[in-house]
Amino acid sequence: MSMAKNWKDKMWIVSIVYFSLGFFNIIFAWLGMLCFIIPILMSVFGKEKNFCNGYCGRGQLFTLIGANRGISLNRELPAFLKSRWFRYGFLLFFMIMFLNMLFATWAVFAGNGSLNESVKLFWTFDLPWKWANRTGGKIPLWTVQFAYGFYSLMLTSLILGLMSMLVFRPRAWCVYCPMGTATQMICKIREGEGL
Numbered sequence: 001m002s003m004a005k006n007w008k009d010k011m012w013i014v015s016i017v018y019f020s021l022g023f024f025n026i027i028f029a030w031l032g033m034l035c036f037i038i039p040i041l042m043s044v045f046g047k048e049k050n051f052c053n054g055y056c057g058r059g060q061l062f063t064l065i066g067a068n069r070g071i072s073l074n075r076e077l078p079a080f081l082k083s084r085w086f087r088y089g090f091l092l093f094f095m096i097m098f099l100n101m102l103f104a105t106w107a108v109f110a111g112n113g114s115l116n117e118s119v120k121l122f123w124t125f126d127l128p129w130k131w132a133n134r135t136g137g138k139i140p141l142w143t144v145q146f147a148y149g150f151y152s153l154m155l156t157s158l159i160l161g162l163m164s165m166l167v168f169r170p171r172a173w174c175v176y177c178p179m180g181t182a183t184q185m186i187c188k189i190r191e192g193e194g195l
């Protein structure tokens with residue numbers, strides 16, 4: 001096995017480190033932007049599923065826990081979760097929630113809102129997360145607000161992925177993962193195929 005393959009197979013460690021860092025210092029949540037930018041760039045300039053097949057630490061983590069540890073019920077997904085309307089609808093929902101998060105960040109930037117030091121799970125439940133704000137007022141508050149909002153999105157999608165892994169198949173999340181749908185959509189548009 002080549003060094004490159006070894007390195008690519010260990011991306012699940014990066015995922016664990018990323019989510020762990022969010023418990024200690026929320027500002028590290030910004031690193032998650034790489035999980036948005038890299039797949040988009042790879043789908044614009046590379047082949048479809050390049051990122052998903054080779055570099056996604058989250059996908060590897062689901063395989064590692066679900067398949068290798070055998071804790072997935074290994075059941076088929078309901079048809080509606082695989083349908084095009086659900087996958088694109090879920091992508092749209094995620095994008096709206098992302099914009100909503102940017103709006104909250106803008107409110108703090110403009111002085112119209114106060115910093116919310118909590119992680120919002122499933123866009124509903126506010127978990128107090130004050131301890132992870134270790135910036136001590138040294139950096140602009142909006143960057144901290146963005147970190148809380150972005151980590152909320154990342155953690156919510158991780159939990160949804162883990163639940164899908166347990167109830168369905170190890171990589172069930174990948175069927176309707178907004179990032180997977182977005183990169184697939186970009187590749188189809190690029191290659192002139194219909195969605």
Ligand code: SF4
Nearest residue numbers: 052056059174177180
């Ligand atoms: S579909 Fe999503 S979670 Fe699955 S490998 Fe692709 S980016 Fe990662």
